[in-house]
Amino acid sequence: MEKLKQIGNPLSRLEGVQKVTGSAKYSGEYNVPNLLQGYIVNSTITKGKIIEIDEKAARSLKGVIEIFSHKKRPKLAWFDIMYSDMDAPQGVPLKPLYNDEIFYNGQPIALVVAETFEIARYAASLIVVKYEEETFKTDLITNLDLARPPKKGLLQLIMPTPEIKRGDFDKSYSNSNSQYQGQFIHQEQHHNPLELFATTTVYEGDGKITVYDKTQGTNNCQVYIGNVFGLHYKDVRVISTYVGGGFGSGLRPQYQVFMSVMASIALKRNVRVTMDRAQMFTFGYRPKSVQNTKFATDKDGKVVALYHQALCETSQYEDYSENIVNWGNILYPAENTKTDYQLVPLDNSSPLDMRAPGGSTAMHAIESTIDQLSYQNNIDPLEFRILNYSERDVSTDKPFSSKELMQCYLQGADKFGWNDRNPAPRSTKRGKRLVGTGMSSGIWEVMTIPTRASAEIDAEGKLTVKSAVTDIGTGTLTVMTQIASDSMGVDIEDVNFIYGDSSLPLSPIQGGSYTTGILGSAVKAACNKLQKTLFKIAKKMDNSPFLSSKFQDVEFQGAEIFLKNDNSKKIAFVDIVAFNGGKNIKEKKFNSLNNSKKKKYTSAAHSAAFVEVEVDEELGVITVTRALTAVAAGKIINPKTAASQIKGGMIWGISKVLFEETLTDHNFGRHLNTNLGEYHIPTHADVHQLDVIFVEEKDEIINELGIKGVGEIGLCSMSPAIANAIYHATGKRMNNLPIHFNELI
Structure with a gap:
């Protein structure tokens, strides 16, 4: 019998109707008496x-x-x-x-x-x-002398901010063939x-x-x-x-x-x-940062020396840290590497994780530096990255659980038409607009966190799966329903995923691109356990066709159990529940995912972004005319919702480079643009052609489903690709974000 194939199906969001019609209730909309x-x-x-x-x-x-x-x-x-x-x-x-x-x-x-x-x-x-x-002191730039390493504590023991020291950076940098030293400043951003x-x-x-x-x-x-x-x-x-x-x-x-x-x-x-809205600016934000890079290559264009320093703001009462300086050596296997991460305590509220925390900040500095070196070595930016491609994570001396970044490069470049570009900066125009193309790599770690899910079959043969997880708009309800449908062998119309309630099985916070991977694996594990329980009960039924069969001899489809070699021999779920006295059959599964095998690998999602921009030569106005992101993120459960996540990250990349910044009057220590009229984000008119490619990637290490997650990876590569395209269009390397149009005139 042909199996259900909900995994991989571009299913529309199951809660879409409720959201667009206004029947979905949010936390401030519940009708409560008195x-x-x-x-x-x-x-x-x-x-x-x-x-x-x-x-x-x-x-x-x-x-x-x-x-x-x-x-x-x-x-x-x-x-x-x-x-x-x-x-x-x-x-x-x-x-x-x-x-x-x-x-x-x-x-x-x-x-x-x-x-x-x-x-x-x-x-x-x-x-x-x-x-x-x-x-008081609220300005990072004027207080860099206060920089110090993050304080050591429990969080540092669990998730340390990595510092890398390999080889002899100073000697290698001094003796190298080509060098680039850059400083990159990112302004504060609020989530909004x-x-x-x-x-x-x-x-x-x-x-x-x-x-x-x-x-x-x-x-x-x-x-x-x-x-x-x-x-x-x-x-x-x-x-x-x-x-x-x-x-x-x-x-x-x-x-x-x-x-x-x-x-x-x-x-x-x-x-x-x-x-x-103004009060939304009184907690949490992406911290302002100053990054210093020093990369160098040998005569063949190989990166031999890599230095990355990040200085970031935090509050006086908490040491908020991000992984910023660790990414460069994972992507580019320089034998001589030195990194440095420090915090500057200021009289501000504590920063807070903001989509692709650390990664989106880091990649602009890393990929702009790599891009500049490609031009200095007279090597195409894409070819330069391929030349310095790493098959192993040299920063930890571990292999990758899977890595299809090369296919992201090749497939993305082919669809974008990368080879049609004139490689010389400031060489292409459309009327009074300079045209440039740029590209960038992206990387985001795959995290595993313990989580639980439960699954149960009722008297009607319908499946209910439960988790305390939230759905912040990423499509969790939809993809978990799809995973449960395939895992249990139940039509998707007969699956009910209940979520967003702390009384349900334990779930960690939703973030870090890990939810689909860890919760999806827990849902599958709960369904597998439930299948075994159903089979065990079915064997006890009168005249059971499975009396002498083993679990591996059967399959589950259409809310029935079949013998693989004889589909005529079957028992429906409803009959099994009836035999159980009409009581729901339920199983819980705790999925820790802390297997020793995974610890031997580096696991990451990868992307490659390709961007075209137009820059008005007289006004300096920048338009991102088209962009494409190729993504390798393991198994894609729902290409429709996943592509939506990537496009959302791409739009945020446009916002990060061209629009978003929280302005502060440091004479008063007060934010100035605490509203959506003056905190600028892209409108529909600012977003043009966006394309997404998912590169096939199989990973048998990270989890049973091979899922890596896509929430962050779409943003990581987009910002530097835009900045690199602006350089190709204008010949000006823009290292401070957001870019103000007057800087290009």
């Missing part, structure tokens, strides 16, 4: 202490229920114990309303709770705060998902609460709430069915969760707290 609304008051100074909070005018306003601050708040377990969430860096997390100390501009200092949102917001504007201000951060806390009584939250990890949020408020984890239920964009902003519980739960427990009422 709901109070909270509005957060933020600090207007950057560093210092609160001297006085005058709440008289606000409290006299009709409809105001309560005002919480460090002077009036319930006693919390948070303040008595050390605690870190799943994504917390080394240090002490921000404790809202802990005391009178101010760490950064915009820090939450009070919460007004009222009968309506409008009353709460207006009352908040009536609160007068007096401060004792202190001298369309959905604002909101938390609706339902007070259930008896120490129980239900929390509807915008989060990328229901279990992470559950543990956070339990630790902060001294609640038993089972008494805290976190639901996050739909998330209107995350990009990393929801990896850590944001402070509106704290405010909402605190007020709900203290008042024994249902409370919703929603941030406005």
